Amino acid sequence: MKISLQTRVAQDYLSVLDQFNLDLFTALAPAFPKMKVLRFDGSFPGDRVEIELQVGPVKRRWTSLITERHITDQEAWFVDEGQELPAPLTYWRHQHLITHHGTYSIIHDLIEFRTKNRVLDYLVYPVLYAQFALRGPVYQRLFGKA
Template sequence: MRFIIITPVAMDYQQVAQNFGKSLFQALNPPFPPVKLLRFDGNAKGDEVHLELNFIIFKQVWKSLITENNTNSKEIYFVDEGIQLPFFLKYWRHKHRIVNKSSGAAIIDDITFRSSFFLFDFLLYPVLYLQFLYRKPVYKKIFQKKRSNNS
């Protein structure tokens, strides 16, 4: 299964990319399940991100490896792939794209996932989609164009 969420923001794509770090990652986490960041190396190839998801009655560890990253005049992107996933996921690939636009940037979350059972994918789809839809207002708030002192 795959979904793509596009969020236009007013800030330059290079500035957006510079702020794709640990504090942004923590701000993007939805209220449920609570996420504890165990390790955050960064967004370069070979970096790892480790999380603990707290589902109240049980916890799950999620480890991702950054498998690609690239910068050019049109976009900056990096890809994280799951190397240890919660029991309900068998495959995870998330391409984070920050695309250069004349009026700022577009942040594109391009996510492909699979569970153990094809039918379960359809149940997971709206849950995961809503988890990432939660990011849109956070991105917009964080990546507003900085106002000058005169405004």
């Protein structure tokens, strides 16, 4: 399944890209489930991000590897791909794309995920969509509304 979200912000796309760091990562964390950062290398190919998600007494690990990073004169992006995923996820690819639009930029969260079956994909979709939609106001608070 695919999720595509866009947030318009007031800063230049390269400035936004430069701020994809641990502080932003933790600011973007949803209130639920509880998240603990175990490792955050950055957003360059070969970097790893490891978190622990906790729901009550149950803890699950999520590890992603940064596999791509590109910068052009109109856009910049990096991709994280799931290596160790919490159930029910079996596949994860998240492209963080920032596009240049003159006086503002648009942050695109382009997510592709899978679970063990299509029915479960449809059940997980609204939960993931809601969690990532909550990033928009955080982006606008940190980078300004455009």
